[in-house]
Amino acid sequence: MTRTGAAAGHVGYFHEAVCYASDEELLAVVLPFLVGGVDSKEPTVVALGPEKADLVRRALPGSCLSGVSFLTGGSMYARPAAAIRAYRELLAGHVADGAGQIRIVGEIPRPSLGATWNWWARYEAAINHAYDEFPLWSLCAYDTRITPSTVLSDVLRTHPRSLHADGRHEPSPTYAAPTSFLSAWPPVAVDPLEEGPPLITLVDPTAAGARHAVRLVDPGLPGDETEELVIAVSEVVTNALRHGLPPVRVRYWAGADRIVVSVTDGGAGPSDPYAGLLPSRDSSTGGLGLWITHQSCNYVAFSRDEAGFTLRLTAGNPY
Structure with missing residues (x-):
């Protein structure tokens, strides 16, 4: 045709x-x-x-x-x-x-x-x-x-x-x-919750510890949204520990309608411009984990600055 x-x-x-x-x-x-x-x-x-x-x-x-x-x-x-x-x-x-x-x-x-x-x-x-x-x-x-x-x-x-x-x-x-x-990486505005101190800060945590902290700050979101964030945090922290540069810092904020988790490591982040949006089978970059993360959160944002590479994950209602 x-x-x-x-x-x-x-x-x-x-x-x-x-x-x-x-x-x-x-x-x-x-x-x-x-x-x-x-x-x-x-x-x-x-x-x-x-x-x-x-x-x-x-x-x-x-x-x-x-x-x-x-x-x-x-x-x-x-x-x-x-x-x-x-x-x-x-x-x-x-x-x-x-x-x-x-x-x-x-x-x-x-x-x-x-x-x-x-x-x-x-x-x-x-x-x-x-x-x-x-x-x-x-x-x-x-x-x-x-x-x-x-x-x-x-x-x-x-x-x-x-x-x-x-x-x-x-x-x-x-x-x-x-x-x-x-590849332009435009700056992303921070969530208003991040203007206050985080409820929890973890440095070089295990994936299990990072998952547990999500439940500690959960304001009572629907169970499926919390569980999806738990999966995403686990994937991102595992990626940061394997493919990023230390230290890996994980910070948690919560409001009445959402949880925000940022994961920062000292590296430059993924080189693949499609990271997160398309699956990658390259285990050396953590691309498949980023793709899973993009399926599991209501908002995912990337940023790079002098501190390194940050992934911000949001469950609940993005601001």
Whole structure:
């Protein structure tokens, strides 16, 4: 099967941003995209939040509804590494069934446009590589009425092109190759809890000791969130002890709705720009452990400074 629409003749992932300022603008872009997919008998998917999904569903011609799959945007975009894993499984299934092109329109949930945008920006950059083996054409929708200007700037840097309500497909003049964007290590704002003294500080702990400390500071989060953080802390501390430089310092903070754990060692951190977002089988770098960690926390942030490399893990509600 050949590819259709703007992606005709393109090999690999055709990744576009849609920055819209009204529901009418969103529909002007999305409806032709979806109808074109259905008419071409291509797998056609919507992964938007409930309100936008209902808007699109109501606006679609009745003859097209059965040809469009609606996924729950919030569950698909719960965590970046999990989203990559789920989408790769979805895409691989469609290709195995003979799809010559898959169309997806998605939208990262509004809370992710705030303090945790850093790891979603990494996601948007990484998928240019992670999905490039598939004949995917996707639209990533951003509502400019609620999206900060700094986020919109990153959107243009992580999307090779944009699609506009008048049908124009424009290359992004600020697009950065994934490895370039991911290697930049932009500074990450600290959690407000970290402005106070940590509840517990451990130096060169065992993995078991680091796990136990999570339970000591737990403010009563749902059990599954605490257990996922325990797994993540164990992986990160083990990585730091094996692959980092001493000392390894682990600090714990807790508020009413979250736990924050930072793990710092004297090394430079992983050299793989996709660390955490894609699995690595290289046991010499701890890449698989970082990938597990990204599946197990509600927010993961990297930073480097004169003290070394720090991984910050958050369970509960990221600030």
